[in-house]
Amino acid sequence: MTRAIVIDAAGFFSGYVLLFPHDRVFTVKEVVEEIKDPMSRAIYENAASAGKISVLEPSISGIRKAIDAATEEGITDALSEADKKLLALALDLADKGYEVLLITDDSYLHRLARKLGIKTKGVRRPVPRFFKPRLYICRVCGYRSMKRIEACPQCGSKIY
Incomplete structure (x- = not known):
């Protein structure tokens, strides 16, 4: 099974995206729009020009699944559009047979992804063992x- 890395903006801010030279790396355009500082932008542009990262739009059904899961957990308001789409993209890739790893420092994304069977990894912070609402x-x-x-x-x- 091919591994797919779905990465949040934190992965670009820290340069963490560079640690996956042999995996397919994916993100959404909303994450790319969050990358504003020159160093992180250069990391993104170099990875994109080298064909190391794909920017995809998730399916409507994936977005619906992500929103439904957030609604069940009572955290819909805590998620940005980028968060919803990243989770939806991870679900879409899992449905296509990829072994998906979501890279983020967002505790709500960790919580939802794990609930939906998606593995997660933190960038600067470890994955929370217990989830407390902020x-x-x-x-x-x-x-x-x-x-x-x-x-x-x-x-x-x-x-x-």
Whole structure:
């Protein structure tokens, strides 16, 4: 079985993507759009020009499976579009017979991927053994969000 590495932006930020010279490496365009710093961008562009990485769009059914799993876990709001599509791409590749490894530092992605039978590996942080939901709370009005936001949508105060 051929191994497929599905990699999040953290894999480019750290240069981790370079550690898989003999595997097929995949990502989604939303991840590529997150790569803004010059060093990480150079890593991506060199890997892409050498044909070492493929940027694919996941299937609608894969996206639906990813969203359904996030809904079951109650963490849909915590996932970005890139997160949903990365998970969907991993599911699509697994359906095509690849042995998939998802590389990310996002604990929610680890949680969902493992629930769906996808192996995961951390970049800078180890894979969490237990998953605790992150909660961001406005100290002024008490607004709560699982999604990281800078300012409270209700009162405009900084979120911690």
